[in-house]
Amino acid sequence: MNILVINAGSSSIKYQLIDMNTELPLASGLVERIGLEEGVVKHKTFVNGEENKITESFPIPDHAVGLKRVAELLTDEKVGVISDPSEIKAVGHRLVHGGESFTDTVVITDEVKAKVKELFPLAPLHNPANLVGVEVAEKVFPNATQVGVFDTAFHQTIPEKAFRYALPQKFYNEMRIRKYGFHGTSHKFISEKAIEYLGNKDAKVITIHLGNGASMAAVKGGVCVDTTMGMGPLGGLIMGTRSGDIDPAIIFYLTQQKGFTADEVADLLNKESGMKGLTGFTDMRDVEGNFVNGDPVAVLAINMYVYRIKQYIGSYAAAMNGVDAIVFTAGVGENKTPVRRMVCEDMTYLGIEWDAEKDKIRDKDVNEINTDGAKTKVLIIPTNEELEIAKQSMELIK
Incomplete structure (x- = not known):
C-alpha cells in the first residue's frame, strides 16, 4: 500500500510517498515559492538503495500546479516510482489545528472541511493552507482516500487542570481559549518508540x-x-x-x-x-x-x-x-x-x-x-x- 503524505504551507508543499509494506519512502520532495515569479520543485526518489535528485524551476502560480507536477514526477516513465496515481491508496494531510473538535485521525469529508474552516482563527497561518492542500489533492488524486492528521490531537488527553487558563469562564465556554499544544505527531511517534524501547x-x-x-x-x-x-x-x-x-x-x-x-x-x-x-x-x-x-x-x-x-x-x-x-x-x-x-x-x-x-x-x-x-x-x-x-x-x- 502506497500512502502520500502532504504538508501544505501558504507557499509550499512538502510531500513524501511511502511504501507501507516496508515503511520506507519511495519519493519525497518540496514545492516552494508558490505564487511567486519563479517556483521550485525539489524531488528525490529512492530506488534499490539509490537516491536520485531532480530540481526544477518554473512558474507555480498555485498549489494545484505544484501538486499536479508532483503527480507527474511520481508517474514519469524515466524517474517515476509508480505507474499511475491510482496506486496511491490514501493521502495523509498534516492539519495543524483541530481544536476540541478532532481528537483523532479522520477521513476528510465536507463536514470535516467545514469544521477546519471554523478553526481558521485559531491557526490563521496554517489551517487555510492545510485546507488548500486537501482540496487540491482531492482533484489530483481522486481515487485516494483523503485523511486528516491533526497536530493537536495527541494533546487532547491533557486534563482540564493543565489545559485551562485562569481567565473568566466565558473565555473558555464561548471562545474555547485553552491550551491545545502542537508537534503532536512527533511527540506521539517518539514517545511510542521510547515506551517500546523501555519495555x-x-x-x-x-x-x-x-x-x-x-x-x-x-x-x-x-x-x-x-x-x-x-x-x-x-x-x-x-x-x-x-x-x-x-x-x-x-x-x-x-x-x-x-x-x-x-x-x-x-x-x-x-x-x-x-x-x-x-x-x-x-x-x-x-x-x-x-x-x-x-x-x-x-x-x-x-x-x-x-x-x-x-x-x-x-x-x-x-x-x-x-x-x-x-x-x-x-x-x-x-x-x-x-x-x-x-x-x-x-x-x-x-x-x-x-x-x-x-x-x-x-x-x-x-x-x-x-x-x-x-x-x-x-x-x-x-x-x-x-x-x-x-x-x-x-x-x-x-
Whole structure:
C-alpha cells in the first residue's frame, strides 16, 4: 500500500510517498515559492538503495500546479516510482489545528472541511493552507482516500487542570481559549518508540522536540498529560524566531506605553524573537558555532535556551511524579550539539546522567546516551512525522 503524505504551507508543499509494506519512502520532495515569479520543485526518489535528485524551476502560480507536477514526477516513465496515481491508496494531510473538535485521525469529508474552516482563527497561518492542500489533492488524486492528521490531537488527553487558563469562564465556554499544544505527531511517534524501547507500557517519558519550532510533552503510559505550547505555537521553549514564554505585561507595556500595534507585537514575538532576537541568527548551527568560539551573546542565548528546557523537565517530572526517560528529537535534538550535554548537567537529582562517548554513536532507531546504571534513560530518537501520518492513515482505511 502506497500512502502520500502532504504538508501544505501558504507557499509550499512538502510531500513524501511511502511504501507501507516496508515503511520506507519511495519519493519525497518540496514545492516552494508558490505564487511567486519563479517556483521550485525539489524531488528525490529512492530506488534499490539509490537516491536520485531532480530540481526544477518554473512558474507555480498555485498549489494545484505544484501538486499536479508532483503527480507527474511520481508517474514519469524515466524517474517515476509508480505507474499511475491510482496506486496511491490514501493521502495523509498534516492539519495543524483541530481544536476540541478532532481528537483523532479522520477521513476528510465536507463536514470535516467545514469544521477546519471554523478553526481558521485559531491557526490563521496554517489551517487555510492545510485546507488548500486537501482540496487540491482531492482533484489530483481522486481515487485516494483523503485523511486528516491533526497536530493537536495527541494533546487532547491533557486534563482540564493543565489545559485551562485562569481567565473568566466565558473565555473558555464561548471562545474555547485553552491550551491545545502542537508537534503532536512527533511527540506521539517518539514517545511510542521510547515506551517500546523501555519495555514498560506505564513509562513516564518527557519528549523534547527541538527544531526551529520547539516543544516538550509529558507522556505517562502513552497518554499526553501536558505540553509546552498553548493555544498557539508561541508559548513554552525559546525557538528560532519565537520568544516562548514571556510575562504578558510586556505586551501591555509595548502597546500602551511604547505605541506598538497588536500586529507589530505579534510579528515581534513570532518572527523577530527567540534565537533571532537574541543573536541575529535563526539557525542553531550558527549560534552554536559562535558559542564554541566563546561569543558572549551566543553563550547567553544557549544558556537561556537550555535553562528553559531544564525548567520544563523539572515541571513535568513533578506532574508525573517521576520520569523514566527524556527523549531528544528533531534537528537540534538529534544532531551534533552542546545542548544535550548542557540539559543533562546538574540533573542527577532526577537520575539524569549524560555519557559523552555514547552521544557520538548513531547506529540504532533508539540511541541511549545516559551513563551505565543511570536511573533515568536519556535517548535520542529521530522523529518521522511523515511515517506517523502514513501509519495513522493506513490504520484508518484498512
